[in-house]
Amino acid sequence: MAMMSMLIGTQTHPSVHIRATSLGLPLPNSRTTSKPKEKVVFVMGATGTGKTKLSVDLATRFNGEIISSDKMQVYEGLDIAANKITEEEMNDVPHYLIGILPSHADFTHADFCYMVNDKMDDIVARRRLPIIAGCSNSYIKALIEDEIYGFRSKYECCYLWVDVSMSVLCQVLSHRVDQMVEKGLVEEGRKMFKPNADYSKGVLRTIGGRELDHYFRVEASADDETRARLLKEALDEMRINSCKLARRQVEKILALKNDNGWNIHRLDATNVFPKRGKKSSKAWEELVLRPSMEIINQFLNN
Template sequence: MAMLLSMLVGKQPRPSLHNPATILDLPMPDSWTTLKSKDKVVFVMGATGTGKSRLSVDLATRFNGEVINSDKMQVYQGLDIAANKITEEECNGVPHHLIGVLPCHADFTCTDFCDMVSEKTDDIVARQRLPIIAGGSNTYIKALIDNEVYGFRSKYECCYLWVDVSMSLLYQALSDRVDQMVDKGMVEEARKMFKPDADYSKGVLRAIGAPELDHYFRVEASADEETRARLLKEALDEVKINTCRLARRQVQKILALKNDKGWNIHRLDATNVFPKHSKKSSKAYEELVLRPSVEIISQFLNNSAILRSADAVMSTTTR
């Protein structure tokens, strides 16, 4: 033991007989602080429409987790359809945080995001559950991880999962999704928030689907039926184009984090999971996305308290 202390601490002053020193009195070397394992956090990344929400829910169910939203548009109230917020049914009982928590016109900066996510992550970890941070605002995620002010990297060990889909296939899926959003009432939803003096640079009105419909709303009352139909189609085509552009930017930012910043991001090729309505898509999702993700996270947690708790929950529910 004396030799170990000598190697770790170096030569120490001889203690006074009147104030005997113990190991607790010795200065702790920096190397000792790394012996304690960090708490674990999982990030689910990917372009819009690739299935991040589905994977997050499945992983949270398996690993006793809770999901923290990292999409800067979904943090606002309003435009639930246009912002593609997860529904209560899709949550499948998994707690979700930072969705629809701010008024639609509130300011929400990158600093606000980092503060809110850090606080919520601390809360989830304190309850011995696994934080799963999911969303497409990669610039905000980069700030959270790389900015030393938040100390996120020093407190947590992070595992990054990237759900990736062939861009050409994703473009078609995103175009189809806009049509589905229209069927669900996206245009009516945006119309309720329309104002002639609206500022599309603030709040939830920045979301794709609001600025593009502005001109249509301004003239629809005075235009004939043919003109209205043409203008609506043009607006929705613009929504589709801007959504595809967003997806491309998101992938570019993930590649920059992986290649330029050196983040250890695990790519999951979900291309064969699409189209979603294919009979084989469910099996493909389990084989190509869910199963590899479970294996990666199981190894990442590596007998942590969270993994033991998750195994206990799964054991109980399968009896």
């Protein structure tokens, strides 16, 4: 799959500030009005809820650019398993932090926070709206809550949460596994497979890596019936683990809302997914897109 990999440039670190008095410079007037904060929109939600679609929809309407907050999509490889956005789906909207690291590299909370701050400076300097979209909520929490990055002092945040009832979402995720298989999930995984692979590091942590491991180990020596059974078991495990992941992601969002006091706007997209074609598009516009636009319009003009 052809992917747009946008490099972020030199990673920056907190600079050392020299006191004005040590240089003989006058101190700034303490009553001087502080510079207004720049605006940033976060699109949050569990895997499979439509965050990618909403972020692109909003970026095209509000002159935005998108920074991915998905810790698996930052790596090269496993594009299908990680459900990376395609160039067509990007709709000419610039995307960052997708496919920029080698598959085996370490990528920490600190790496994410420094990269985001660096890219944010570039986006707002060009008077574009930064939209941070993804489901790695622990990374987002570190960015906002850790004072070392100074994010809250520079930016005013608007949080949108695309939510889908878990019973419907698990069905969506199950169907998505079938779609991934049709796109070449198994072939993609086979190319990445190594007998001594470490599934605790890099892109191999993506759901689909560990689950398909046993199948790849025995497929060459197994008969057709055994291969079919093992593949079905691997895909069923992917479905189960995807649903478990979605539950954990929702729990983290609720914790940010209830325990950390984030003003998160919930958008219920449950009734979008059972519909098809034009009915689905209409439901998306009425239940998700239009309310999101109203929230952002009020946020930007406040």
